[in-house]
Amino acid sequence: MDNEKNLRGQAILTINAGSSSIKFSVFLLPQLNQILVGQIDDIGGDARFTVRWHSDNNQVSLNWPNATPPKNHREALSELINWLHRTANEIEIIAVGHRVVHGGQKYSAPVIVTEKVMKDLEALVILAPLHEPHNLAGIRAAQESFGAIPQIACFDTAFHRTHSFVEDCYAIPRYFYDQGVCRYGFHGLSYEYIAEQLMTKFPGESGGKVIIAHLGNGASMTALKGGVSIASTMGFSSLDGLPMGTRCGEIDPGVLLYMMQREGLSANEISEILYKESGLKGLSGGLSNDMRTLEASALPEAKEAIDYYVREVKREIGALTALMAGLDVIVFTGGIGSNSVMIRERVLSEMSWIGIDLDRESNRNGGTIISSKASRVLCLRINTDEERVIARHAFELTKKMCGV
Ligand code: AMP
Numbered sequence: 032m033d034n035e036k037n038l039r040g041q042a043i044l045t046i047n048a049g050s051s052s053i054k055f056s057v058f059l060l061p062q063l064n065q066i067l068v069g070q071i072d073d074i075g076g077d078a079r080f081t082v083r084w085h086s087d088n089n090q091v092s093l094n095w096p097n098a099t100p101p102k103n104h105r106e107a108l109s110e111l112i113n114w115l116h117r118t119a120n121e122i123e124i125i126a127v128g129h130r131v132v133h134g135g136q137k138y139s140a141p142v143i144v145t146e147k148v149m150k151d152l153e154a155l156v157i158l159a160p161l162h163e164p165h166n167l168a169g170i171r172a173a174q175e176s177f178g179a180i181p182q183i184a185c186f187d188t189a190f191h192r193t194h195s196f197v198e199d200c201y202a203i204p205r206y207f208y209d210q211g212v213c214r215y216g217f218h219g220l221s222y223e224y225i226a227e228q229l230m231t232k233f234p235g236e237s238g239g240k241v242i243i244a245h246l247g248n249g250a251s252m253t254a255l256k257g258g259v260s261i262a263s264t265m266g267f268s269s270l271d272g273l274p275m276g277t278r279c280g281e282i283d284p285g286v287l288l289y290m291m292q293r294e295g296l297s298a299n300e301i302s303e304i305l306y307k308e309s310g311l312k313g314l315s316g317g318l319s320n321d322m323r324t325l326e327a328s329a330l331p332e333a334k335e336a337i338d339y340y341v342r343e344v345k346r347e348i349g350a351l352t353a354l355m356a357g358l359d360v361i362v363f364t365g366g367i368g369s370n371s372v373m374i375r376e377r378v379l380s381e382m383s384w385i386g387i388d389l390d391r392e393s394n395r396n397g398g399t400i401i402s403s404k405a406s407r408v409l410c411l412r413i414n415t416d417e418e419r420v421i422a423r424h425a426f427e428l429t430k431k432m433c434g435v
Contacts, residue, residue, distance in 0.1 A: 038059065038066055038119050038121065038122055039121030039122060040059050040060060040121070040122060040123070041059075041060045041122075041123050041124075041125045042057050042058060042059050042060060042066070042122050042123065042124055042125070043057070043058045043060065043063070043124070043125065043126050043127070043128055043422045043425045043426055043429075044056070044057055044115075044124045044126075044127045044128070044173075045057075045058070045127070045128045045129075045130070045418045045421040045422050045425070046108075046127060046128070046129050046130070046169050046173060047129075047130040047169075047417075047418070047421075048104055048129070048130075048165045048166055048168060048169025048172075049162070049165050050161065050162075050165050051072065051073055051074050051075060051076070052070055052071060052072045052073070052074060053070065053071045053074065053104060053107050053108065053111070053169060054068075054069070054070040054418075055068070055069055055070065055071075055111060056068045056069075056418040056422070057115070057119075057122065057124075058418075058419070058422040058426075059122070060125070060426065061426075063419065063422050063423060063426065064085075065085055065418070065419065065422075066084065066085050066086070066119075066122075067082055067083065067084050067085060068082070068083050068085075068418070069081055069082035069083060069111075071101070071107045071110070071111065074100075074101055074102075074103065074104060074107045075102055075103060076100075077100060078095075078100035078101055078107065079092065079100075080092065080093040080094075080095070080110065080111075080114075081093070093114065095110065096110075096113070103168075104165070104168045104169055104171075104172045105168075105171070105172040105175060105176070107172075108169070108172040108173055108176050109172075109175075109176050112124075112176050112177070124177065124180065125180060125181075125429060125433075126180055126181045126182070126183060126425045126426070126428075126429040127173045127177060127180065127181070127182050127183070127425065128141075128183045128185055128421035128422055128424060128425030129144075129166060129169055129170050129173070129182060129183065129184050129185065129421070130166065130185055130187065130220060130417065130421055131152065131163070131166045131167075131170075131184045131185065131186050131187070132159050132162035132163055132166055132186075132187045132188070132217065132269070133152075133155045133158050133159040133162070133163050133186065133187070133188055133215065134152075134155070134184070134186030134187075134188045134189050135151070135154075135155045135158065135188070135211060135215075136192070136211060136213070137151060138151075138184075138186050138188075138189060139189050139192035140189055141183055141184060141185040141186070141189070141421075141424040141425075141428060142183070142184055142428075143181050143182070143183055143428055143429075143432060144170055144174075144181075144182040144183065144184050148184065149167065149170070149171075152166075152167055152184065153167060158211065158215075158267075158268075159268070159269070161269075161306060162269070166184075170182050170184065181425070181428065181429050181432060181433070183421075183424060183425040183428050183429070185220060185420065185421045185424050185425070186219065187217045187218060187219045187220055188215040188216060188217060188219055189219050190216070190219030190220070190222050190223050190253075190260050191214075191215060191216030191217075191219055191253070191260045191263050193259045193260050193261070194214065194216070194260065194261060194262065194263075195261070198214065198261060198262045198354075199213045199214050200213055200214070201213065201214070201266075201267070212267060213267065214263070214265075214266040214267060214271075215265070215266070215267060216251070216253065216260065216263030216265050216266070217249070217251060217263075217265045217269050218245045218249065218251050218253070218265070219260075220417040220420045220421060221243075221245045221364060221365070221415040221417050221420075222243050222245065222253050222255075222260060223420050224415050224416050224417060224419060224420045225243050225245075225362055225364055225413055225415060226241075226243070226255060226258050227420075228413055229241065229258075229360070229362070229411075230258065232399075233360070233409070233411075236359055236360050236409055237258060237360075238257050238258060239256075239359030239360060240254070240255075240256055240352075240355040240356075240357045240358050240359045240360070241254070241255040241256075241258075241358075241359060241360040241361070241362070242254055242255075242348060242351050242352070242358060242360070242361045242362070243255065243361075243362045243364065244344065244348075244361065244362065244363050244364070244365075244368050245364050245365045245368065245415065246273070246344070246363065246364070246365040246366070246367040246368035246371075246374065247365030247366040247367060247368070248275060248276040248277075248320065248366065249269060249275050249276070249278070250272070250273040250274075250275045250280075250365065250367070251263055251264045251265040251272050251273060252264045252272070252273065252344075252347050252348070252351060253351075254351040254352075254354055254355050256355055261354065261355065262351060262354050262355075264281075264347045264350075264351070270282075270305055270306065272347065273340075273343050273344060273347060274309070274310045274311060274314070274339060274340055274343055275310045275311070275320075276310050276311055276312060276320030276321070277306065277307045277308060277309060277310045277311070277312045277313070277320045278305065278306055278309055278310045279305045279309035279310060279313070280309075280310065280343060281343070282305075287301060290304070311325060311336045311340065314332065314335060314336035314339055315328075315330070315332045315333045315335075315336040316330070316332040318330060318332060318333055318336075319333075322337075322340075322366075322367045322371055322374065325337055326371070326373055337373075337374075340374070341374065341377045341378055341381070344374070344378050345378055345381060345382055348361065348378070348382060348385070349382075349385075352385060358385060358386070358408050359408060359409065360408065360409045360410075360411065361379075361387070361408060361409075361410050361411070362411045362412075362413055363375055363401075363410075363411070363412050363413075364412075364413050364414065364415040365415060368412070369412060369413070369414050369415075372394055372395050375389075375394055375401065375410075375412065376389065376391065376394055376395075379394075379401070379402075379410055385408065386406065386407030386408045387402060387406055387407070387408045387410060388402055388403040388405050388406035388407075389401060389402060389403070389406075389410065390402055390403045390406075394412075397412070398412065399411055399412055399413060
């Protein structure tokens with residue numbers, strides 16, 4: 032089923048390529064109006080293609096033209112491009128912006144992808160084996176499908192390259208640091224979007240001591256001073272810090288030694304447990320990685336998983352507040368941060384000692400400001416938009432390079 036749309040002009044395509052999915056979005060220039068979002072899921076299996084046009088907010092599922100689903104990222108992207116040509120043939124994609132999870136110590140800003148950049152990023156696969164290869168596969172596929180148009184890599188680690196050595200290091204022999212074993216921090220594109228929103232909508236407060244809690248399927252928190260990241264709960268990998276849907280969050284490394292030495296588990300088996308079987312899913316006894324399911328469940332394991340989650344969020348707010356010697360603003364974002372009334376209510380009401388006074392009604396009604404007028408800390412709920420950040424960077428770099 033194709034939707035004929037009468038849109039015309041130049042546009043930026045954003046791509047977020049995961050292990051078996053490609054999320055995409057199209058932004059019309061020069062205003063960067065988002066005209067559609069969509070995703071191709073289960074690539075390599077029974078792939079599904081869904082699109083939501085901004086104009087009618089209607090989610091549509093599309094059939095594969097020759098009835099064979101794409102077998103890999105390259106085929107999926109080629110289907111996407113063919114579909115774009117058929118349904119919106121007056122739209123000219125002039126650049127593609129890619130989400131890339133790891134930019135290492137070198138990349139502290141988005142870059143136009145060259146062969147040299149690809150080589151550098153390929154060397155980082157070892158640091159993010161579950162994400163980086165798919166991000167790079169997305170770039171390669173887009174290069175093949177689009178020919179010469181600029182491909183721009185936007186990094187989740189870049190926002191945190193402002194950390195001091197003490198915020199970056201681990202207390203292990205120093206040569207590991209020199210090899211790149213340090214705290215990178217992730218979700219940087221989301222933090223960048225929220226920091227910009229704060230500057231625009233809360234200019235008086237945005238330069239203060241701010242915590243942004245990105246609570247989604249992946250989760251982390253970042254402390255900002257003067258709009259700049261000074262510390263993050265995520266470290267070397269995307270496992271550290273808060274518990275997540277299926278990832279463990281902070282853990283005593285002695286537990287990993289136990290798994291290896293007592294249980295005889297291999298590195299791959301441990302990786303599988305820590306990335307895919309832990310977090311909310313693991314603690315709820317395998318019930319679910321989805322906070323909605325846990326909130327709706329009467330099982331004691333579901334309640335304990337939520338209790339641990341809240342405990343960890345509070346603990347990290349305390350830790351980041353200590354590092355900044357105070358707290359002026361806290362922002363909740365991500366699927367859980369934006370949508371779970373209960374998690375925000377529990378975290379904030381249990382942190383009144385820090386100067387937080389929750390406005391329960393505003394919190395329940397989905398308000399942006401969810402603290403009372405009497406609260407010393409301004410508490411906010413803001414939806415994040417990583418795609419928009421990618422599109423803006425892609426547009427700016429393309430303008431610089433080609434003078435669009
Ligand atoms: P994200 O990775 O940011 O898309 O967040 C996805 C997660 O948000 C899901 O796994 C859910 O756990 C959570 N979520 C989405 N909507 C709600 C909601 N209304 N209440 C609680 N959790 C939610």
